[in-house]
Amino acid sequence: MIVMMFWFDHDVSGWGWFAMSVGMIAFWALIVTAAVLIAVLAGIAVQLLVLVHAERPPWPRPCGRRPQP
Template sequence: MMFWYDHDVSGWGWFGMSIGMVLFWALIITALVLIFRAASQPHEHTHTPSAPSTPTAPTPQQILDERFARGEIDEEEYRRRSDALRSGPLTKR
């Protein structure tokens, strides 16, 4: 004859099973929360398709620098125009 209650779980066994169940459910709930957060966040694209680059318009200072480098204007005119660019727009009197 078999005695089912002969191998009883002691107090430490119940404590271990209780802690195990708490950890198990904490793991399940944490996994569900992380999955929900990952699904609800907008996706950031780390790879952008390479679009044909649009050339940007050169600034007035860059145009002036290029003209001076090509020799189209002398140093005096370069300095005068460069100072005029730095001082801002002219106002009408």
């Protein structure tokens, strides 16, 4: 004998809508937060790479030495 379970209630209750709405808002907030975090960290990484590979400025010069023309 095969026993089957049926869900006779075809509508979502008010609490179901509320839970689904909160879940979707939390999901999209997580996606947006992750995207912003990745963008910020990528920007910081680019700035660090620029600083590492930039030429050193001529200052501060040691005292008593003139800059070469």
